[in-house]
Amino acid sequence: MDQYRQLTRMMATIRGSLGPGCTIVIDFAAGEIYWELSEQGIVAEISPRPLTGMESKLALVEDLRNCRIFNWHDHYVDLGASEGTHWSLEIEWGDQRKRITGLNAYPAEWKQFCGILRKWSGRAFGFRIFSGQIYRTVLYHYRRH
Structure with a gap:
């Protein structure tokens, strides 16, 4: 059976050593995509979006x-590099699970993958998450708590 058509859940996370992190969860069964921005474990923003229709x-x-x-490698x-951008991808299909991680190194399709996550979540994902307004929003939220 085709692994891609059996996808039930996927979670992609990217974060810098000292900056904010972004997580996108795609729940194929529930038909929803969740985008989450966090700083040191504190969630600054969650944005759910429906994935409607077959x-x-x-x-x-x-x-x-x-x-x-x-086809991506596990690591x-x-x-x-001992510090930098950490990322992970967890994929669930059927009764199986695969976890892929990285530190300042990426599969050849990484930019394409980030573009797909941006397209479907409607929110930033990838290296741009660590600059500009998003980072200032996280710092503001973090300092308030």
Whole structure:
């Protein structure tokens, strides 16, 4: 059976050593996408978005297939880096689970993957998350608590 069509849940996270982090959860069963921004464990913003209709789910699955996420290695590490951008991807399908992680190193399809997450969540994901207004929003929220 096709792993991509069996997808039940996917969670992608990216964060810098000292900055904010972003998580996108795609719940295929519930038909929802959640975008979350956090700083040191404090959630600054959560943005749910419905994934409506079978056509939308199939289109998202095809986008992910084009990124070949099931072919990615388990770990991507820049051996010269001890700090930097950490990321992870957890994929669930059927009764199986795969976790992929990275530190300053990425699969060849990473930029395409980030673009797909931005397209479907309607929110930023990737390196741009660590600059500009989003970072200032997280700092403001963090300092208030």
